[in-house]
Amino acid sequence: MKCPKCQTENRQDSKFCVNCAEPLVIVAPVDEGFRRSSLKKKYAQGKNPLLAGFLSLLIIGLGQVYNGDFWKGIVMFISAVILFAPTSGIASLLILVWSYRDAREVAKGNESLWK
Numbered sequence: 285m286k287c288p289k290c291q292t293e294n295r296q297d298s299k300f301c302v303n304c305a306e307p308l309v310i311v312a313p314v315d316e317g318f319r320r321s322s323l324k325k326k327y328a329q330g331k332n333p334l335l336a337g338f339l340s341l342l343i344i345g346l347g348q349v350y351n352g353d354f355w356k357g358i359v360m361f362i363s364a365v366i367l368f369a370p371t372s373g374i375a376s377l378l379i380l381v382w383s384y385r386d387a388r389e390v391a392k393g394n395e396s397l398w399k
């Protein structure tokens with residue numbers, strides 16, 4: 285590899301330049317496409333935030349299912365059911381608020397889907 289400082293050609297595994305002793309940092313080529321696709325978040329498209337919020341108030345998690353966030357909706361619904369008795373409904377109420385808020389934000393495209 286070439287020394288970034290003096291342009292001397294060094295062996296590929298050299299850690300320092302033979303000419304000027306400059307450290308040879310191996311810069312891994314960043315695959316932009318790969319990085320973008322691994323970071324890429326999915327967003328709901330063409331969803332009605334009012335309807336999504338309404339559905340979540342109707343049944344916890346239904347707004348998520350409507351948004352295409354199937355698993356998030358399932359997790360919300362099951363958590364709300366399981367935690368209802370042990371927390372005297374408090375956890376379920378919090379999940380309801382979360383579900384309502386999340387359904388609206390995801391439908392608006394402000395937050396990404398769980399994918």
Ligand SMILES: [Zn+2]
Binds near residue numbers: 288290292301303304
């Ligand atoms: Zn050099």
